[in-house]
Amino acid sequence: MSIFTLQSVKKDFGIKEILKDASFSLDDGDKVGLIGTNGSGKSTLLKMIAGLESIDSGQILVNSGARIIYLPQQPDLDENHTVLEQVFAGGEQLALVREYEELSDKLAHTPGDDSSQLMSRLSAVMQRMDATGAWELETNAKIILTKLGIEDFTARIGTLSGGYRKRIALAAALLSEPEVLLMDEPTNHLDALSVEWLQNYLNRYRGAILLITHDRYFLDRVTNRIIEIDRGDIYSYAGNYSYYLEKKPLLKNPPLVVSANIKVCCAVSWNG
Template sequence: MLLQLNGISKQYGGTPMLSGVSMKIEPGERVGLIGVNGAGKSTLLQVIAGEIPYDSGDIFLAKGAKIGYLRQNDGLRMENAIETEMLSAFSELRQTELELRELEKLMGDPAILADAQKYDTTMERYAEKSNWFMEQGGYEIEPKIRGMLHGMGFGDVPLDTPIHTLSGGQKTRLALAKTLLTEPELLILDEPTNHLDFVTLAWLEKYLRTYPGAILVVSHDRYFLDTVVTGIYELERACIRRYTGNYTTYVKEKELTNAIQAKNYTQQQEQIAKMESYIERHIVRATSAKSAKNKRKQLERLERVDKPQGELKRAKLSFGSGKPSFKDVLFVRDVRISAGEASECKTLLQNINFELRRGEKVALIGPNGIGKTTLLRTLIGEKQPDGGEIIWGKEVSIGYYDQEQASLNLHNTILVEVWDAFPHIEEARIRAVLGNFLFTGEDVFKKIVSLSGGEKARVALAKLMLKEANVLVLDEPTNHLDLASKEVLESTLQAYEGTLLFISHDRYFLNKLADTIVELHRDGAVVHDGSYESYVEKARALKV
């Protein structure tokens, strides 16, 4: 046993976040932790890592075991260069290396050489530390750092680059690289796939599948969970339940478990009703009173099956497409886009050509930083192209989803934010739509600035739904959404009758929705007909 939790409870302001949580992780296990946004996943990780106290229960960690914890807010020292920060993952080894250098100086000191006892003692210390240094991989620090940085997409980034100059995605990847370099016995990862492109994701999944220690990971990436984990813990209503297998297996097992519990509960309720009826009819009769009393004792001893609590409430989405567009929706011809001003201006994409037809669902993919979001903003007219043509068809109405939700007014309440965008719609209708997005009662008076990422995403989606556009242009629509919300969004967009153009790093989402993949390169775009899975298969075949 590497880690064991017994009855861990934690409250915030009288509201239970964790209630009697018990879990166990064995050495080498790879475990996924899932649950809706706000279920307490990050709280549980912080409790295990010793970053926050818990109210009751016990935690046992194997003697000498180290925990490595990747937080969502990364924890890097911004003033450091990349190399300095990576080397800090090996602080104990580097300290030992300094001690070895000092011992080497002592061994050459004439005063030590002249004293046989001191020389022997120094040699013993040197041999002991040298052996430990070698066993712990002290001579492999630089190759490990280079390999890790290359795998995480920093192969072309100078090692002396200050961390504060990196993008948000680069900082996240660097924090992940540093955590992996520490090679703890228990590796705790909170949303490690955020900001990773497909190449880096594939590298990370391969690395984690062969990682010698145990892994506890919170992730909303279903492909990642299917590829990496061998067990799932689900946090729901402050309690936890264990499932064996990956995410796909968990979905099937949970459905089966719920069905069995519902059946057992119904059967027991029927049994209890019969027993109560028998007792009521016979308890007053002299001839059968004894039998009725025995039946009552049986009823009192009966171990009750818990009533199924049912599924947690989910958002209800429905995207109407309004008046249909003409068949030809969009022509993109030899488009070139750039970023930066004057002397710092650089071309992101050029020779971009593709088309959209009514009813198609097209995904734009490409490595991080290539300009996918900039291209979307150019297509909808927020930015002018540096060359080429963008021609929208007749009767096209566009609904745009911005992954940063920059269009939301942080000072508005939820109700005002949505109602201001659609002042012609009565308040009752606005409130009904917000209710479908899980904003009920007093929730609608919350300020946008106080909302979580997932809540802001739901507000933006509510506005998008009310627009009833016949073309949806979506930039990372699953960011900040939990697994349940992603599944609702998927099924809603599958049923959408309009045209869909979107960017997503969620491979499961891509595979469910896209019927065409447009792969962006610096010097052009390659159009692949078919799903994301078929695109991956073609890419693999080309490599063989």
């Protein structure tokens, strides 16, 4: 089932034509690599799907209820947040975890006779933690951050380098487990072990993924479809990067024109 669809989308920045007439869709569980030369419009396309960049005409239809999370090439994070606060930004789970810790601490230092109010508040907080999955979320956040090479969860974002910030934004995106994950260069700033961990994580990921990366090895191991932007046109290849390399010459230089209406060769589809 399609999770989002682009229909005849056009976009240009004055003299620079980004998309002439782009149509394609992503299905549940698709793992798509978005490729193209520098400046071809890959980041712009992700921003349009995320709703952060306007389109000139056409439409982008998103399945109702599908959450789209976008990891930008250079994330803009809140400098005053700690690592953990950033990962949970927007959710109530972290506040619940903190309140649980405070209440437990107070209870441990309060005589039994005076503790009934604290107990009933603690019970309400615990119920809310169950309902929002807060217990697992904090554990998972710490696991993902550690796998991405971040161990100080209390450090302020403002004190961290661009590479660390990108990894924190990546952790936040993974943790939110959306139906559609849009990622712009997720492996930048990761060491080889973290890249391998991310590859395995994304292979098991149940949602749809559209990712930009210059790491061809990563593309080959994670994606099952390639979309290429080339001078405003979109080409879709039903395989990974090796498949794209094999089929690209056939699509762009067809060996034989059978009919003027047929632009598609082998298993390569035109415009998604």
